[in-house]
Amino acid sequence: MNVALPIPDAMPPDLYGRRERDPLLRVLERLMNAHMHSLRFLHRGEVVGERRDRCLPVVVVHRAVEAHDDNVVSFTLASPDGGELPAWRAGAHIDVEMPSGRLRQYSLCGDPADGKHYRIAVRRIPSGDGGSIEMHDDVGVGSSLIIRGPRNAFAFAVPGHGSTADHLHFVAGGIGITPILPMMRLAYRLGLDWSMVYTGRSRASLPFLGEITDYGDRVTIRTDDVDGMPSADMLLTGSRTTSAVYACGPMPMIAVLNRGVHPGSEFHFERFSAPPIVNGAEFEVELARTGQLERVS
Ligand SMILES: Cc1cc2nc3c(=O)[nH]c(=O)nc-3n(C[C@H](O)[C@H](O)[C@H](O)COP(=O)(O)OP(=O)(O)OC[C@H]3O[C@@H](n4cnc5c(N)ncnc54)[C@H](O)[C@@H]3O)c2cc1C
Structure with missing residues (x-):
């Protein structure tokens, strides 16, 4: 369920219940905003968070069957002008907007060292909602797609660099x-x-x-x-x-x-899909900032 969260008109109170910010904090906030503004100008589109959500047009440059039962197909994607695509790390996925407008996630399974191509692979799910079937039946070499990301919710930590495992x-x-x-x-x-x-x-x-x-x-x-x-x-x-x-x-x-x-x-x-809900029951959440109540069913 998607819930549109209204943006509050007034400043939420701070930890002490004050609605007006401390004067020192106000100055710091202005300095930070100016700093972020200059970073955005200097790095146009590379500030964390902006790059990840941009929509990128890509074209399918290669398609291959990857399993003997013919149910998995890989697609190699490239920028229409052949330029570099955003960098990614192992574990990342992209959102793929299909010709019908369906949006599905696919993990990147190519080589992060290849800056000009992304590879994804799609298993055909006959009982699914049609996304995988559309990719199999309607998307081929020359097809145009829109992608978003890459994002990474499955980050890989190399032992010795963020992991104590050996x-x-x-x-x-x-x-x-x-x-x-x-x-x-x-x-x-x-x-x-x-x-x-x-x-x-x-x-x-x-x-x-x-x-x-x-x-x-x-x-x-x-x-x-x-x-x-x-x-x-x-x-x-x-x-x-x-x-x-x-x-x-x-x-x-x-x-x-x-x-x-x-x-x-x-x-x-x-996981590629949400876990099943066991003994599920509706519940209500209160949005802390606005006090708005939402039912989750
Ligand atoms: C982070 C992430 C990465 C993903 N990476 C891949 C990928 O690399 N390759 C890929 O084929 N799919 C991947 N998926 C799943 C993909 O986004 C679609 O859900 C899938 O292609 C089925 O789409 P659909 O419209 O046919 O059915 P959906 O409506 O998406 O799913 C319908 C039903 O199929 C089940 N289902 C969904 N995906 C799978 C699956 N892969 N295997 C078994 N059952 C499934 C769901 O539980 C649901 O019951 C990924 C999903 C996420 C969230």
Whole structure:
């Protein structure tokens, strides 16, 4: 549900209930505004927050089938003038506005070092709301799309630089491989110690198998049709108590991992859809600034 929040007319009170700002704060605020204004002028569009939400027109320059069951297709996107696209890091996704106006998120699964192209991959969901079907059936080489982002809600921290782990363990379930691929590539390039479990219903359903098997025996591939439903131990094959675990896949897989990951380990995950609501009931929220009440159902 989208709730439009009205912008208050009056200044909200400060911590002491005062509506008028302290004179010193007012001066500081003016200085900060002037500073931000000059930053915006100097870096036109590069101030944090502005760049991420801009709409970018892109054109599809390559399209490929990425799974043997034909249900995953990748699209390589480029700027219409062939120029640089905004930089991104492993784990990032973009919003894609389709020709119909539908908006869907897709993880970037190409190489962040390639500043001129983004690659996304889309699994066909026949029972979905039509976004993946539109991408498969109506979008091809030469198609124009609008994208927003990149944004990153699944940031990857390299051990020693923001992570105290000494090993990385990746778990990808089917199309959940998309944000994991750039993480594996980076771990490989940096010569880090890592392992991975790639899981899915069958080998035919697994996208990018060719790229994945290039990484050799660091990767364990297991499929439900041969190995049965995965346990936490299976999904954590190769990990240690000191590993940072990065996972993306269906909700049952994330739930199994959540119960099985060592309590001391870092566990980072991304889901492509909202978790199911269990025993849900309507509730009301009060917006602190305006006092407005909204029902959430
Ligand atoms: C941050 C983020 C990154 C994403 N990255 C990718 C990606 O790299 N590749 C990709 O194919 N999709 C990705 N998705 C999902 C994508 O945005 C769409 O939801 C998906 O293409 C289905 O769209 P739809 O209109 O067909 O159905 P939707 O209305 O979006 O979904 C309909 C139903 O399908 C389920 N569903 C949605 N996505 C999936 C999925 N991928 N696998 C299984 N069930 C699903 C939903 O739970 C829902 O029940 C991502 C989503 C998010 C939030």
